[in-house]
Amino acid sequence: MTRVALRGIRAHLVRFLLSLLAVTLGVAFVAGTLSLRTMMGSTFSGIVASSMQADVYVRGSEPAASAAQAGSSAGDVREAIPADLARTLNTVDGVRHALPAVSGPIVLVGADGTAVVSSQAPTFGMALHPDDDTLDIVAGRSPVGAGEIALESATLESSGLTVGDETSVVLAGEVQAVSVVGEVSLGAPMAGATIVFLDVATSNAAYAPEGLVASVDVYGDTGVDEQILVERVGAALAAADAAGVETVTGTAMRTEATADINDMLGFVQTFMLVFAGISLFVGAFIISNTFAMSVQQRMREFALLRAVGASPGQVFASILIQAAVVGLVGSALGIAAGLGLVSLVRMAVAQIGMNLSGSIPLDPATVVISLLVGTLVSIAAAALPARRAALTPPVEAMREAGGARSRSLRLRSIVGSVLTVAGLAGLVAAWSRPDPDGPALLGLGAAGVVVGVLVLAPVIARYSLSAMAAVFVVAVKPLGRLARGNVIRNPRRTANTAGALMIGMALVGAASVLAASATVSTRAIVDDGWIADFSVQSAAGVVPTGVVADLRALDTVDSVDELRYGPAMLAPAAGGTVAERSIIVVALPPAALGHTLDFDAVEGTLAGFAAGQLAVQRSVADDRGWTVGDDVTFTTAAGEASAPIGAIVDTAVIGAPIIMPDDAFERIVPSSQIAIDSLLITSAASATPAEVRDDLTGAAAPYVVLSVLDKEEFAGQLAGQVDQILGILYAMLALSIIIAILGIVNTLALSVIERTREIGLMRAVGLGRMQLAGIITIESILTALFGTVLGMAVGVGIASLMPAVFTGIGLTELAIPWGQLASMLGVAALVGVLAALWPAIHAARLPVLQAVSAD
Amino acid sequence: MTAHTLTSNHPARSLTAPPASVIAYARGLVKTYGTGETEVRALDGIDVDFARGELTAIMGPSGSGKSSLMHCMAGLDTVTAGTVIVDDMNVGRMSQRQLTALRRTRLGFIFQSFNLIPTLTAAENITLPLDIARRPVDRAHFAAIVAAVGLEDRLHHRPSELSGGQQQRVACARALVARPAVVFADEPTGNLDSKSAGDLLRFLRGSVDDLGQTVVMVTHDARAAAYAHRVLFLADGRLVQELTDPTQASVLDVMRSMGDETETEHEHDGARR
Incomplete structure (x- = not known):
């Protein structure tokens, strides 16, 4: 039987080619995702290994509020510890040297006069200890004094600077002229991080003005065991009466850091695997269709096999063997394609300055998983058709013109309706009750509707295709009618074929509605609440403090309001873990209310804001059970501090959960953790907008990373972020559309083979080649349109409910981009035409006589 | 190339113009x-006339070339050598496009099985050639033909809801609806x-007698x-005999005599198609 199965593949190579391609694409995504993950993992492990070489780390004992501080490691941020501890530790037996880890944000100006930034990686400055032997000065020397810096090798390259150049940095909020005196290697690619080395005194002044650092790194003498060193360091700390510190071995620290990174990469991986899943799902459709049709065509062959003594099990197995071969070969090709994909990705990220480790890894796990996934999906997809082949009695298959007996759609109708209705109920519930369960209900409801509609698709196809075909029936006589007959004749197949496109288009539809709504919402938020004339923002995330005074000094500027943020820690009485108690708070000068920013209280009043009352976002208040008049208590370095809630607000102008006046903020947030998010500026009455802008731009220029935005630009910038995310999404979805095209090609090609006699007959009674091609093209377009319309209806429908559910996070308006949706229909029609090309040409070339007398 | 095919390539020289009563004819058809070694000569230089307004049957044992003759006459297959003229048009010299147009306007077809498009109703199947050619349907003619084949009450059924005999009658109606030169x-x-x-054959004969239609029918059934009106007998790609106003008995007689003559040749003949 195996031989029969293998010969079968060879004899019908073209038929299996599309299945093969489908598996290849799906597996390419799986393999690509996995090996990209491995590659990124090994790059970051390399960074961990080369940048965390100490034998023992001394750090704060309890995680503090997590700060979105540039330069912080991927792990949690703990209470800072005194840098002085290093001096104590240096005296411990077996310690070669103990170095306080001093690092923080910095802006480096490159050779072209702009800030050196790579889009995703951090920029930070750190102290270059003269006795730190983990760093290798490959050129020049260590920086001495505030006027000198050294650069990490990759940073030096991407900045375009060379050792000896003069440039400037923005450090501790001030612009400083510096010269590059050295190049430092960390011994591994740093994934695009921009690293500036400073002399110890300079970095201490900038990053540890109060003598507090994140950790002290202890390096042991050669031959001293980590574990022994930890004990000695611990003992020394206890002797020195150092409270709130803990010691960990270098190995433990590195493991922790690696685990953190893996968590983060895991999220990226999940996202990408979702797309791999979609493409495999779609691929399974194609495989299943291919086998279903090839089984139907080869009924007589199976009957013959049965007649000469093959058991149903053997027939079943022979089809599964074919599927397994298709799956294996497709997966193998897919792995190769996946590696190609990864090298493309690597080239792309190298373009934006992110170096990933040299070799593309192909670990056994990736190979095994990819092969298994591809093969199992193929076998599973072929199982149903194989069962049908095995169960058909030989006599029936031997009969003339077997043809597909269409199975009842009743079970499908029932199951699909139940799922769809349940999903709709979930959606309505989510829509009517925008409480914390809303998003979960929405997700479940959406899943129910999507799966339900997929199951119902053949039923829907039967009725809706006639309506959709009406245009063609009237416009292109008699081709439209013939095409309509063909797509309706087997609604199950048409629906399955369109299924791939449906899923892709549902995602595209939902994404474009979300994007349009987000853009409109953003604009509405800015229009409503953003009444400043200009805003100054930083590409580095934090606005240098020095620029504030510079701007206030301008004649054309009336006022400059600082919008600051920082981490705060709720008192333990609030309950929950440390992570649950940490919260980001934003500070506003009370004068800014109604002057540069405008939002209203939904409960209580903002009148007490200036007097130290807090404004809390409604979603947060609901979450934590706070009401107007409650006191919120925070843990601070100086003990507990509390403030009353004056107002519950519901605004998206400020994204933070708690908004407080400046003085309360300064009591609650440690000064080292305060950062300026942006500056809000009003113009002097006498100045024209152009003058103000010129002045602002001029004053901000030395800080390099600052940009001046008016209201329009501010809204545009926010919308631009949405577009960027969408761009990635669209690129991924393009893949599902490509696979969808393959699916349609596949179905059309096989249905042309099935209908050979019919085609021959029509040609014999005078159907021209172009007319025949026209029929097939119309069928293809109808199938594509059906999938697109159904998918977009589902996607747009679900997305339309989102503003109601996600008002709290700033999605306030619903906008449906009709133009964009219409162009998607255009794309669908184009997809239809493209997909029809090959099958139509194939059909038109069939010799009439052979076609008429074909089996 | 043999001398025979040479002359066939220049039909004008060998042609004797057929009488006006002939609607289709072949000269030196090969x-x-x-x-090379696998070459099979299905038609070996055939001269034949088909008279206007007659039902002509083509008979012969399997492999005699009777189907090939019909396919070549109808422009369904290409001609190796010789001339085929149908309704004053040189079928052998036509492009695919011209042949397609010829088939839908001047010819009608009835096949042994699978004659109908399963997705179309009987009525739609009947008017298919006209629809394809985008020509208006002559309602009176359509009604007359439908009445003649007795399908008035089956017009809106699909092929799968019709019996085999009904399906063939729909095919006949389709072949006749465009008033083709030859069916x-x-x-x-x-x-x-x-x-x-019997019903179908009576109807075909009726279309010839009553409507003046020309029909060429390949069959192996003496009945x-x-x-x-006339039966042509083929054997080994040649026209071997002809009967006018045949009866079942006279046809059987000819077949029997042919069987005797060609018995020995049948052996290699059977392997042919």
């Missing part, structure tokens, strides 16, 4: 399949029981051939 029927009763076959 059809070969394959090349070619390839074993039209091959899959029918004798009652349905079917007996409905024809």
